Amino acid sequence: MSPAMSLHADLLGRLQAIARVQLVARLQDDRLNFPGANELHVFIPDIHLITAARRVEGGYQYGTNHPVLLEAVVKSLRALKLASAPAGEVVVYQIGDLFDLWRQVDGLDPNANAASAIQNDQASLLAALRDPDLNAQFLLGNHDYDLYRFPNFDAWQRSFVLAPSVMLLHGDVFDWVEKLPAELKNLVLFLFTASHPAGTADLEKLRPLNNKQRGGRKFRDFIQNQAPAPTGKWRETSDDGGSWNVQVEGTAPKEMLLYLDEARQKCGEANRQFGSALNMAVIGHTHQARIAVHDTEDEFFTLMDCGAWIENCSTADDPTPRPNAQIAALGANEARIYQLAPLE
Amino acid sequence: MRYASLLLVLGFATGCAVRYPAVVPMREQQFRSHDQAVALPLDQEGRGEVANFLEHGGNRFGRNAAPDAQAAGHKQMLDALAAEGNLKIRASLATPDFCAIALPLCQAAPILRKRMAVTQVIDARNRQPEVPDPIAVCDDEYCWIFRQSNNLLTHLVVVRSVRRLQP
Known part of the structure; x- marks a missing residue:
């Protein structure tokens, strides 16, 4: 087993120790061009934290799913990172909309008091996420875009390029870029x-x-999806190889291919303009976990949407709403998305 | 038309002065009361260190006493910080009003009334920004930088403010 496959296995093992884990999707393909044998990139998607008081005051019908489990996951990632070093490198990203400033305050919060209030109200989770040993990398989403104004969030970015082939961004840009x-x-x-x-x-x-x-x-009743987001067919986890539940353009329903084309086109433009070799985009934002591919003779492009820790999803087998609680990982030309739930 | 207006707004927005958030820097050693924040509630020793700093015009290594225009208010502040009951705060309030966050302290130390709570505290000695954010509040000449946890002010450093009053 290569070191990075071992890192995938290590991650899965640690998650299984603290949560019920199911596989939402898996893509194993050398054409990902992300072979990095000794590294694993782990993505925590949208969390949308607000204070408990604001949730009541604002009349919000929903909130962050399983915050206790999320904190346990983050601490487990810290342990994984430390245990893997120096032979292996585990990099953890929170890919935007950690804070939900749009729901916490009306209008601009000029001095970061809203962000601080959320941080204080969710102190242990934030302490875990911002632990120096974890050294998580943070993206600015659309609900916490304004954090760029504040020095304490100077390290937060709008995008990362994971060389040579992966563009990591929140994904909200695809809502509007083509209309500009x-x-x-x-x-x-x-x-x-x-x-x-x-x-x-x-x-x-x-x-x-x-x-x-x-x-x-106001987002009183929902943010992205009023109905549970479809995510295809899950399965129980095991370490046997092979892709699972990959949405292929041309055969998958249109709803499962959201932003695949936009991401492919934007990455293509960037490749032409800047000489890059992007062929994968990793996003959050839509709260709909899936892996979608454009697979033709001329081009192979992948979109991995890492899901969320807010709102609900459903599977192809069962329309019962389930709280989104997804985490994704990429390394050794393999991308995986897991759904987590508290152990009974 | 809609996007023409958007372009106009963008142009206007970038041309206008940007309103920057309030920031409090952790001053150089000379201009801060302690290297490591002193625990609250203030004991005699901690109080003495802060008082000495204020009596020397915010210069820890100063040799000459300097008049403190806010001496009365600072004395009330030091008295207030010695009482545990005054350290309770509502840290999850999303407000810049320091007294809304730290009502007991403000009631005991009126010098803090109508002052802004600043959470963007820069301390270049740290590896990364502190979590949870400190809460700083500045009077006319000094900034009181508090560490906080579980809705309590737990530690304090006083620094000479970099802001100057309007002439």
Whole structure:
């Protein structure tokens, strides 16, 4: 077993020790061009934290799923990272919308008091996520975009390039990028390159777009999906190889291919403009966990949507809503998405 | 038309002055009361160290006493910080009003009234920003930087403020 396959197995073992784990999707393909034998990249998707008081005050009908389990998962990832070093490297990312400033406050929070309040209210979870030994990397989502304004969040980015082939971003850009005039599209394209990472000035320029997406909505009943998000067919976990529940363009239902084309096109543009070799996008934002591929003779492109820890999902076998609680991992040309639940 | 207006807004937004958040830096050794934050409630020794710092104009290594324009208010503050009951806070309130967060302390130390709570505290000695955020509040010349946990103020460093009053 290669070191990175061992890291996949190690991660699974640790998750199984603290949670009921099911496999949502798995893609094993050398064309991912992400062979890194000694590294595993782990993605924690949207969490949308607000304070308990705000949840009551705002009349929100839903909240973050299984926060106690999430904290246990994060601590387990820290242990995995430390145990794997130095032979293996485990990198953990929280891929945006950790804080839900759009639900915590109306309008702009000019001095980060909302973010601090959430952090104080969810102190142990945030302490675990921001543990220096875990050294989690954070993306700015759309619900916590404004954090770019505050020095304590200077390390948070809008995107990462995981060399050589993977673009990691929250995914909200796909809501609106194709509707933009050319001048703005060019500005956004810089998100898709490692050579010109978006700085504070760029984020300030794009803030009106983020604000426009908020559009005065209150999100009282839902954020992304009023009905449980379809995620295809899950199975129990085992370490036998082989892809599972991959949504292939041309055969999968359209709802399972959301943003596959947008991501492929944007990565293609970036490749042409900046000489990169992006052929995979990893996102959150939609709260719909899936792996989707565009697979033709000329091109192989993958979208991994890591799901969420808020709102619900359903499977092809069972329409019963289940709380989203997903985590994804990538390494050794293999991508996996797991669904977690508390042990009975 | 809609996106033409959006372009206009973008242009306008980038042209206008950006309103930056309030930030409190951890000052150099000379201008901070302690290297390691002193535990709260203040005991005699801790109180003495802060008082000495204030009596020397916020210069820890100063040789000359300097008049403290806010001496009365600072005395009330030090008295207040010695009482455990004054350290309770509501840390999960999303407000810049320091007194809304730390009502008991504000009632005992009026110098803090109508002051802003600042959570963006920069301490370059740290590996990364502290979690949970410290809560800082500045009077006319000093910033009181509190560590907090479980809705209690737990530690304090006082620094000479970098802001200057309007002439």
